[in-house]
Structure formats: C-alpha cells, structure tokens
Amino acid sequence: MFETLILLLDSTVRLSTPLLLACLAGLYSERAGVVDIGLEGKMLGAAFGAAAVGYISGNAFLGLLAGIGVSIGLALIHGFASISNRGNQIVSGVAINFLAAGLTALLGQAWFRQGGRTPPLPEGGRFTNIELPFAEAVRDVPYIGPLYGELISGHNILVYAAFAAVPLTWWILFKTRFGLRLRAVGENPAAVDTAGISVIWLRYRAVIMCGVLCGFAGAYLSIAQSAGFIANMTAGKGFIALAALIFAKWQPRNAMFACLLFGFLDAAAIRLQGQEIAGIGEIPVQFFQALPYVLTVILLAGFIGKAIPPKAAGIPYVKERT
Amino acid sequence: MNAGQLPRWVDFGLIPLLNLTAAFLVSGLVVLIIGENPIEVVQVLLWGALGFGEGVGFTLFYATNFIFTGLAVAVAFHAGLFNIGGEGQAYIGGLGVAFACLALDQVVPWWVTMPFAIVGAALAGAAWAFIPAWLQATRGSHIVITTIMFNFIAASLMVYLLVNVIGEAGSMQPETRTFEDGGRLPFLNDFIPFADFGTAPVNLSLVLGLIACFGVWLLIWRTRLGYEIRSFGANPTAAVYAGISPVRTIVVTMLISGGLAGMMAMNEIMGSQHRLLIEFVTGYGFVGIAVALMGRAHPIGIVLAAVLFGMLYQGGAELSFEIPTITRDMIVVIQGLVILFAGALEHMFRPALVQFFTMRRLNAAQTG
Numbered sequence: 001m002f003e004t005l006i007l008l009l010d011s012t013v014r015l016s017t018p019l020l021l022a023c024l025a026g027l028y029s030e031r032a033g034v035v036d037i038g039l040e041g042k043m044l045g046a047a048f049g050a051a052a053v054g055y056i057s058g059n060a061f062l063g064l065l066a067g068i069g070v071s072i073g074l075a076l077i078h079g080f081a082s083i084s085n086r087g088n089q090i091v092s093g094v095a096i097n098f099l100a101a102g103l104t105a106l107l108g109q110a111w112f113r114q115g116g117r118t119p120p121l122p123e124g125g126r127f128t129n130i131e132l133p134f135a136e137a138v139r140d141v142p143y144i145g146p147l148y149g150e151l152i153s154g155h156n157i158l159v160y161a162a163f164a165a166v167p168l169t170w171w172i173l174f175k176t177r178f179g180l181r182l183r184a185v186g187e188n189p190a191a192v193d194t195a196g197i198s199v200i201w202l203r204y205r206a207v208i209m210c211g212v213l214c215g216f217a218g219a220y221l222s223i224a225q226s227a228g229f230i231a232n233m234t235a236g237k238g239f240i241a242l243a244a245l246i247f248a249k250w251q252p253r254n255a256m257f258a259c260l261l262f263g264f265l266d267a268a269a270i271r272l273q274g275q276e277i278a279g280i281g282e283i284p285v286q287f288f289q290a291l292p293y294v295l296t297v298i299l300l301a302g303f304i305g306k307a308i309p310p311k312a313a314g315i316p317y318v319k320e321r322t
Numbered sequence: 323m324n325a326g327q328l329p330r331w332v333d334f335g336l337i338p339l340l341n342l343t344a345a346f347l348v349s350g351l352v353v354l355i356i357g358e359n360p361i362e363v364v365q366v367l368l369w370g371a372l373g374f375g376e377g378v379g380f381t382l383f384y385a386t387n388f389i390f391t392g393l394a395v396a397v398a399f400h401a402g403l404f405n406i407g408g409e410g411q412a413y414i415g416g417l418g419v420a421f422a423c424l425a426l427d428q429v430v431p432w433w434v435t436m437p438f439a440i441v442g443a444a445l446a447g448a449a450w451a452f453i454p455a456w457l458q459a460t461r462g463s464h465i466v467i468t469t470i471m472f473n474f475i476a477a478s479l480m481v482y483l484l485v486n487v488i489g490e491a492g493s494m495q496p497e498t499r500t501f502e503d504g505g506r507l508p509f510l511n512d513f514i515p516f517a518d519f520g521t522a523p524v525n526l527s528l529v530l531g532l533i534a535c536f537g538v539w540l541l542i543w544r545t546r547l548g549y550e551i552r553s554f555g556a557n558p559t560a561a562v563y564a565g566i567s568p569v570r571t572i573v574v575t576m577l578i579s580g581g582l583a584g585m586m587a588m589n590e591i592m593g594s595q596h597r598l599l600i601e602f603v604t605g606y607g608f609v610g611i612a613v614a615l616m617g618r619a620h621p622i623g624i625v626l627a628a629v630l631f632g633m634l635y636q637g638g639a640e641l642s643f644e645i646p647t648i649t650r651d652m653i654v655v656i657q658g659l660v661i662l663f664a665g666a667l668e669h670m671f672r673p674a675l676v677q678f679f680t681m682r683r684l685n686a687a688q689t690g
C-alpha cells in the first residue's frame with residue numbers, strides 16, 4: 001500500500017511539473033493585467049524548439065535555451081498585439097495557439113521528415129534523472145527510504161527548478177519593488193502611470209517572464225519527460241495550467257497545490273484505468289480527465305471560495321483618450 | 323466625420339484587406355523558409371479550391387461549417403460576450419443530431435428527420451452554452467474561461483458516451499452505427515441538376531446556413547431582442563438603465579449562439595459523416611472566431627469570410643497532395659496568422675491611415 005502511494009505521488013510530481021511551470025508563467029502575465037490563453041501554444045513552441053536544438057546540438061541546456069527563446073518570441077507577439085496595439089488579448093492568445101500548433105508540425109515535417117516528430121534525442125540532449133546524495137544509502141530504511149529515495153530524489157533538474165520557482169515567484173511578486181509594481185499594473189495601471197512608471201515596459205517584462213517559464217514547461221515535455229517532440233504533445237496542458245491558475249486564485253503557493261492536485265488526478269486516472277474500485281465499480285478515465293475543468297467551473301461559480309482576477313486583467317491600457 | 327475617424331470604406335474594406343494581405347505575406351515567408359515557391363503555392367491553393375467542380379464543392383462544404391460557428395461567435399459579440407466554446411457546443415450539437423437520426427432514420431424519410439435533427443442540434447448546443455451563460459449572468463464567472471473549460475468537458479463526455487454508451491457494439495471505432503437514408507441530408511449534387519460537385523459532401527446544410535445568416539441579420543438589426551442585445555453589448559450600464567435585463571440578455575444571447583454552433587453538426591453528422599464520431603469538430607469552433615472577426619460580425623461578411631476559410635481548407639488539402647513538404651498544418655499556420663492580423667492586430671494600420679486621411683483632408687481644405 002505504502003509502495004503504491006509512493007509510486008502514485010512520484011508520478012504526480014512528474015505530471016505536475018509542466019503544469020506548475022506553465023501556471024506560474026500565467027501568474028506573471030495575468031498579475032500584470034495581460035490575460036494569456038496562449039500558454040498552450042508557447043509550451044508547444046518551446047517543446048519543439050528544445051527538441052530540435054537538443055537533437056542537433058546534443059546538449060540539453062542549449063535545447064532548453066532554444067525552447068525559452070521560442071517561447072519568448074511567441075510571448076513578444078502576444079505582447080506586441082495586446083500591449084502595444086491594445087488588441088484583444090483572448091484573440092491574440094487563440095492566434096498564438098494556432099500558430100504554434102501549425103508551425104511546429106509544419107517545420108517539424110519539413111526539417112526532420114518524420115511525420116512532425118523530431119528524431120529521438122542523443123544521449124546528452126536530454127535532462128536525465130538526478131540521484132540526490134544518500135538516496136542509495138537510505139533506500140532500505142523503512143518509510144524514509146522510499147520517501148527520500150523514490151519521491152524526492154531521482155527527478156530531472158527541471159522538476160526541482162519548477163518547485164524552486166514557487167518560492168522564488170512569491171518572493172519576486174510580493175517582496176520586491178518590481179513585484180509590487182507588477183501587481184499594481186494589473187490592478188490599477190493608471191495609478192502606476194501617474195507615479196511615473198511605464199505601464200508598457202512593466203507589462204512587457206511580465207510577458208517575457210511568462211515566456212521564460214513556458215519555455216521551461218515546454219522543454220520539460222520534450223527533452224526531459226520524453227526524448228523528442230511529437231506533434232501537439234502539450235495536449236491541453238496549457239489550458240489545465242490556466243484552470244489551475246484560476247483555481248489557485250492567482251497565488252504562487254496555491255498554484256503549486258492546484259497543480260499537484262491536477263497532476264494527482266492525472267496520475268490516478270492512469271493508475272486506475274480498467275480497475276474496479278470496491279463499492280463504486282470502474283471509474284471511466286474520462287471522469288478524471290474532465291475533473292480539473294469541472295472543479296474550476298465550480299470554483300468560478302463561487303461555490304468553493306471566490307476567484308477574483310486582477311482588476312485590470314484583459315483591459316488594454318489607454319494612456320489618454322483622443 | 324470627426325478627426326481620428328476614417329471613411330466607412332476604409333474601415334470596412336481597406337483595413338480588413340490590409341490585415342489579410344499582411345497575414346498572407348507572412349504566410350508566404352513561412353513557405354519560403356520551408357524552401358518552396360510561394361507563387362506556386364498560391365496557384366495550387368487557388369486551383370484546388372476553385373479550379374474544378376469537386377474542389378468548389380469541398381470549399382462550400384467547409385464554408386458551411388464556418389458559417390455556423392462564425393455566426394455563433396458573432397451573435398455573442400453583439401452582446402459584448404466572447405463565446406470561445408463553439409468547439410464544445412458544436413461537438414455536443416452532434417449528440418442532438420445523432421439522437422434524432424438514430425431514432426428516426428429507419429422509419430421516415432430524411433425530410434421528416436431533418437426538423438427534429440435541427441431542433442436537436444440547436445437544443446444540445448444551446449444547452450452546452452447555458453451553464454457558462456448563467457454563471458456569467460448571475461455569478462460573474464468569466465465566460466471566456468468557463469466556455470474553454472466546457473470545451474474540454476465536452477471532449478471527455480463525448481469520448482465516454484461514444485466508447486461506453488452509444489457507440490456501436492462490437493466496433494473498434496468510437497462511433498455510432500451509420501445512419502440509413504432517413505438520417506441523411508441530400509447532397510447538392512442530388513437535387514441541383516447542373517451541379518457537378520463530384521464526391522464533395524456539400525449538402526442541404528449550406529442552404530440552412532444561408533437561412534441562418536438571414537435569420538441572424540433579422541434578429542440583430544430588425545427585432546426588439548436584437549436591439550437589446552446590441553444595446554447591452556455597446557454599453558451594459560446604459561442598457562440596464564433602459565430597462566434591459568442583463569441576466570436575460572446574456573442567457574438568451576448565449577443560447578442562440580450555442581444553438582448556432584450546435585447546428586454545425588448538421589453539416590458534418592447528418593450531411594456528410596452519417597454517423598456520430600469523435601473529434602468531428604477539429605477546430606471549426608475556434609476558426610469561427612476568425613470568421614466572425616473578419617466578417618465584422620455581419621452575416622454578409624461572415625459568408626465571405628467563411629468561403630475564404632473554406633478555400634483555405636480545401637486548397638490546403640490539395641496543396642499537401644501536390645507539394646508534400648507543405649502538410650495540412652500550413653492551413654493552421656495561415657489561420658493563426660489571419661486571426662493574429664485580422665483580430666488581435668486589427669488596429670495596427672489604423673494610426674497610419676488616420677494620419678494619411680487627415681493630412682489629405684487638410685490639404686484639400688487648404689487648396690479648396
């Protein structure tokens with residue numbers, strides 16, 4: 001029983017990581033007042049960039065950088081449309097998702113000719129699992145051994161990066177001047193502007209932060225969790241991250257718990273597939289797949305607490321009316 | 323005409339044209355990056371979409387889908403609502419069509435089944451839009467987010483239903499049994515004597531789509547409800563002062579929008595596939611956003627935009643045959659670029675145009 005639990009939690013951590021990275025990405029953007037439903041597209045673009053460069057260079061870190069670069073590029077398009085041109089942020093997000101889905105598959109086929117996939121990554125092109133110190137030594141200690149050796153140790157570096165990004169994000173947003181201004185620009189941009197701080201530049205920085213973290217999320221999918229890019233490999237994870245962000249009420253710590261919850265649902269679905277549960281019978285896998293979205297809708301409806309978005313989210317800032 | 327305003331022909335003609343041109347130029351760039359000749363691509367695309375009867379038939383078939391999803395988005399736009407859930411509503415709409423067809427196809431001819439299928443599609447689509455609408459109206463949950471969530475819930479629900487409940491027993495595919503003749507809309511080939519659409523499944527739904535366009539025009543610009551919808555969209559606060567109920571307007575508008583999206587399933591399920599299957603919507607709902615944006619939420623504009631996207635779809639299919647390095651994903655790229663330039667970057671050329679036309683007017687005033 002304990003063994004099963006550890007295995008379940010272990011896969012929860014693996015499945016939560018991309019959600020967490022994308023969710024924190026969305027946090028920066030939305031806290032600054034830029035709604036981003038293009039998380040999915042940015043992740044997908046980053047996954048492709050990371051896998052392509054990881055394959056060619058054989059270096060996982062170069063792959064990661066490329067992924068981040070692609071993601072920032074897409075984020076800047078979103079920024080250009082929604083900050084500089086004051087366009088509709090939802091429409092821009094939809095466009096980013098289309099662009100990423102199309103371009104990755106198209107360029108993947110044109111460059112590698114394997115049906116939109118990248119070839120399997122060479123040895124160094126992938127982030128491998130890290131054994132933490134003493135993991136081997138304590139393995140036989142009951143309870144602590146599996147807990148430390150299986151659950152905490154033995155993940156790749158991006159998993160640790162994702163969980164380290166949670167306190168870091170909290171610190172940046174709530175303990176630095178930049179964070180204060182970033183949150184202010186999402187609540188009341190006019191006040192920030194009056195204080196002589198550029199709304200546009202602040203929002204651009206938030207969008208770039210979003211790009212960086214989506215880059216990590218995408219790279220995790222293609223060069224850490226699996227060994228290559230597959231067309232449309234994000235499969236809605238960007239939208240689950242978006243749901244998690246709302247579920248977390250735009251707070252970093254809650255974001256971690258929401259992503260762990262959604263990751264756990266995913267892990268449980270895989271684990272319980274085709275198994276009978278005493279008294280309930282077999283739960284269809286689609287039930288677990290839909291549950292994050294259902295929970296988010298219930299939350300949005302105000303039945304579990306209240307999710308209040310940043311006040312200026314989605315509204316382009318107009319300096320002066322003409 | 324005040325300062326900062328543009329002549330109508332610029333607003334409704336030149337700006338969309340410029341945006342579209344920009345999208346196509348960037349698409350051409352993508353083609354160049356792949357190492358193909360953009361001119362040749364355009365030729366193949368146009369020929370594939372319009373060059374022969376069957377191509378035209380397919381173009382019109384795809385356009386029918388886009389008319390419905392485009393209208394759905396447009397109606398919601400008029401009330402200031404963003405219905406991004408056309409995808410899920412169309413998917414669930416398929417359920418309504420399939421129920422009507424499965425119940426009646428062996429008993430009555432198609433023209434008896436059709437009204438039931440239409441009602442089924444519209445009701446199912448509307449039902450799927452109801453909860454997001456009601457939550458937006460009464461509890462203030464953002465409709466964009468709830469409709470996105472409902473797209474995914476619809477996807478899970480449909481897979482579950484098709485695999486475990488209504489799917490054909492013994493079939494490996496998650497789909498219902500094939501409808502008999504009583505559950506099939508006639509192809510345009512069958513009742514237009516001079517039509518030569520080959521194997522293209524363009525069917526009676528196209529006529530239905532055009533009727534829906536007229537209906538939407540009537541509703542939005544010629545009825546009291548339409549006036550309420552537009553007032554609410556233009557200024558919700560003022561609308562409330564004028565005695566327009568926000569809850570009623572939001573819910574009714576979204577029901578109409580969802581119903582229109584649901585009717586897309588008429589074309590796919592009763593018109594072409596003749597069975598309910600998974601993932602038959604594949605992005606038509608999302609492209610509806612682009613269609614509505616390009617068509618400026620007006621039925622005539624929507625028909626034009628729908629035909630344009632139909633051409634892209636069909637031409638793109640032809641393209642992947644003729645030039646294998648350019649897969650069908652090229653269409654997704656072009657769609658993305660059109661959504662970007664015609665939607666999100668809508669106002670990119672406006673400041674320059676405003677400056678140009680103001681200068682010209684000033685010059686004319688000085689010399690004249």
